[in-house]
Amino acid sequence: MSTSALDNRNGVLWLDGEFVPWRDARLHVLTHGLHYGGSVFEGERVYEGRVFKLTEHTQRLHESAWELGYQIPFSLEELNEATLEVVHRQGISNGYVRPVAWRGSEHISVSSRGTSAHVAIAAWEWPHVFSVDAKTRGIRLCTSRWRRPSPESAPVRAKAASLYNICTLARDAADAAGFDDALLLDYRGYVAEATGANLFLVSGETLYTPTADCFLAGITRKAVLDLAGELGIQAIERHILPDELSGFDECFLTGTAYEIQPVRSIDESEYRVGKTTTAVMDAYSETVHSPYSQAT
Ligand SMILES: Cc1ncc(COP(=O)(O)O)c(C=O)c1O
Structure with missing residues (x-):
């Protein structure tokens, strides 16, 4: 052992x-x-x-x-x-x-x-999910063939171990294909989330994140939406189709373990680690390290 x-x-x-x-x-x-x-x-x-x-x-x-x-x-x-x-x-x-x-x-x-x-x-002790330079270079995602289920098929609001079967299958397939993580669509075909994190996209200086109506609405996702408000960055929650992915400039994942993790590509769509992602990363880092923001 x-x-x-x-x-x-x-x-x-x-x-x-x-x-x-x-x-x-x-x-x-x-x-x-x-x-x-x-x-x-x-x-x-x-x-x-x-x-x-x-x-x-x-x-x-x-x-x-x-x-x-x-x-x-x-x-x-x-x-x-x-x-x-x-x-x-x-x-x-x-x-x-x-x-x-x-x-x-x-x-x-x-x-x-x-x-x-x-x-x-x-x-x-558990410092990072991905390598340290992944924060500056971004990670590569591929779209999984597995999908997040409908609220009629599974207790989608729960952080339930049973729902992580899908994430493990998606993550294993992504690893085997040489990617860092997988993007899952939902049962309707909308962009949903990664295997252990929520997704944000940036167009111009506006943030977009999928409506969390059939997957975990992360605590980090909420913290980022709050931070965006404080930073004066517009944030829009809406359904996003996979065909739209190529039209965004920046992309990042949010999660307790992932923190703010820039994404370099999803399949053929490429993103830069740009100024909005960097502003959110910096603000998040300041927040988690601040003794005043820990009170809940
Ligand atoms: C599938 C999934 N989605 C989203 C998240 C992000 O949730 P949180 O920000 O609450 O950690 C996580 C991590 O817990 C997750 O496992």
Whole structure:
């Protein structure tokens, strides 16, 4: 086993109200959440020991579980406190937090009735999703054959593990074809998002982002829309067709893990890392590092 594997690290994580040694946080193979996908999670970033938008993430974890029909047995305050304590005990000043909730192993019927709800929170150092020079050069995306499903087919508002099957398939295909990430369209054929981030396009000095009506409306996406307002940059949410992609000047992805990630190309369409993208990147960086913007 690799010493960097995520199940083989030192320290502690939080599991159902207790701090447990990292390597002891194990599940039974007959866990309902493992078989039927009843797991929801969050990804949070730590900057200088503070968790950016902690309450928004904890709230979304609660809402995601609710969308899947269960209630997390810990309050927002309890989870926030546990998160900060995990970060502190692990000595993380800049890193990542992964809260996850799932249904337990009482039975293996497809019905979830009678299953218990569980939560764990782990934190570790994790500097960048892509290489450091990807921030200046931009990454290359290809359009996936996989699509984001309709709200009638899946709990699209939840950050649910089951929805990440599509993302993993899309990302693996993009990797195999030599791209950095994939762009997914939605079930109607509109431009949706990347495998772990939302998409912004720039035309002139105006931002455009797809209407988030069937995929995750990211917390970073919202932060960028707020920042655009502060910077006096017009931002428009609307449906975007793939045929329009070649008409934009700049493109970037937003997400907790990706932060603001410039895109160099989507298939044949090319973009520059221009002044609007750079202004948003700088403003976002200033925001996440500011102790005053962490209060939620
Ligand atoms: C599929 C997907 N879309 C969008 C996002 C961006 O969400 P956020 O900004 O809340 O991290 C993420 C990351 O969590 C994601 O996994």
